[in-house]
Amino acid sequence: MKQKLCLHGLEVKNQAQLLNLAKRLLPGSTVKVKIKEKYFNDNDMYKYRLTRFTPENIDGVRLYCAWGTLLVSDKLLAIADIIIEFECHNAEAAKAVDGLLQKLLASKTKFVLEEPDFSQRLDQLRGCFDQKQLAAYDADSAMSLLYCHLPWQVYYVSKLWQEVLSRGPERSLMRQLRVKLRRLRSLLTLCKPLLPEEEAVHWQGVLKARTNLLGDVREYDVALQICARLQRSREQAEVVLPQLTALLTQLRGTAAAKALRGLRLNRLTLELAQLLLWLYSAPAPEKEPALAEFLSRRFGNWYDKLLELPEKYPDLHNMEQLHRIRIKLKRFRYALQSVPELAPEARLLRSLKYLQDMLGLLHDDYINTLMVERLVAANPKIKELRYEAALFSGWEQAKADAALEALPQQWEAFSSQLTEWKNKNL
Known part of the structure; x- marks a missing residue:
């Protein structure tokens, strides 16, 4: 089963900034480029250039650079994303993805986590997001909670951290962040029987420590x-x-x-x-x-x-x-x-x-x-x-x-x- 992690770049000046990051991480990769666009009701749309990097020596992993725009409710938003696609039950692929994440997030370019499916991202921005529309959603599998429900909460927390660190500890922002962290912890507690217990306890502790700071x-x-x-x-x-x-x-x-x-x-x-x-x-x-x-x-x-x-x-x-x-x-x-x-x-x-x-x-x-x-x-x-x-x-x-x-x-x-x-x- 394939999953995607999306890092949305902040204050990215041009596409080359993302492409150079990818080239340094994955030298010798096969590169393909395509243009994608889609139109929705109310004149909402997206259009972006997608550059795919397929590394020679990492099985089950692909990296994409997406550069373009989202138009939602007459508001123009930048697409400046690095998306990592991987075979989620391949231990070597997961290890490689962790290494890529560490290197990408050690760079000077600032990133937050975002929804990798641009149609679903538009729905989130329009307030009509439905987990059941995600490709990973399966009513016959309780694991859908891990693939569809929990990530949505993670994206909110990631973007709120960015707002707090850029705008300062405003009361309303600090409150929203604390609530979203608690909501994420509560949902993780709900899903705990589906997860390895020791690691679940670790992540509950990590989120609790972040909440207690506030x-x-x-x-x-x-x-x-x-x-x-x-x-x-x-x-x-x-x-x-x-x-x-x-x-x-x-x-x-x-x-x-x-x-x-x-x-x-x-x-x-x-x-x-x-x-x-x-x-x-x-x-x-x-x-x-x-x-x-x-x-x-x-x-x-x-x-x-x-x-x-x-x-x-x-x-x-x-x-x-x-x-x-x-x-x-x-x-x-x-x-x-x-x-x-x-x-x-x-x-x-x-x-x-x-x-x-x-x-x-x-x-x-x-x-x-x-x-x-x-x-x-x-x-x-x-x-x-x-x-x-x-x-x-x-x-x-x-x-x-x-x-x-x-x-x-x-x-x-x-x-x-x-x-x-x-x-x-x-």
Whole structure:
């Protein structure tokens, strides 16, 4: 079975830049060139020059340089791609691809991962991407999750890393990146029975470490949002919490700098490309189930574990227990939203998100209280800080108390909707 990895070049000045990279990597290759173009509805189209390199001494591997343009929704986008095609279950070919990736991503040209099928890339940009249209999709094979569902999440993460590193640690970008990393981890957890366990645990750890790097920034962003809401509620020009806002802003900047320190785009792209290479090369289980059977079994197990959570974590005043429930709900929602075959109803997703947000509010209130207490203790010379901390802590307390009171009823509503969905779909 053949698979493709696509590296999309950024700020590539001309086609020769890509061709020279390929020639240095694969000297003596047979080279063929063709022009490809295709037109779609709404005047969308692509047209590019495709140069194929077939190396003499590497079986099962071909490299392509694609240079041209995509036109989607009246927006012109560059095609400046290096695509590696390989026999995914050929160990020597996979090893050769890993070597090519390392050499390409050691160059000065910056790359992100992209969808190698240009028709599917257009669909992604138009918001109508359908995994079932991919050549590798097979309803009779659960391995379709590795070939079709997971790569889509990897592409998002790769492009968000590029935006964060080029534009800086903007709050919205950091949040999107953290969410996409968690969504990728959740889907990888769903697919874990299809994968070699030791390697799966390794990659879960890699993604968790990347997510945790962004955790401190998120906590300061939440606290600063509360300061901003309190400011808007007072309808006055002067800053309501000047000392606290200044301290939080400073700490947020330090945390963001620490999170991004030493990161290089091509290293991150290589990490994600090696994840895809591993997924594509993973051997199928001896008794591989059909996709629907696998999803039914996995989400059925997940359903059972979710309904056991109130018994496993019964103390609603224990913030650590509530946080664990929230993480498990979030992981379930991310995985469910990544599998369109199960068609989760909007009502269930709204209930799940609402419950998750309630738990998030309680967790944030707890973390923020501890945070401002530490700030007050660390800055005794700032006299106004104690007053500002009290005002800050009291602002969200009423919402947190209301959320805690409504939590049992909301859990019952969610459990009922979850059972209804399970009976229809699993």
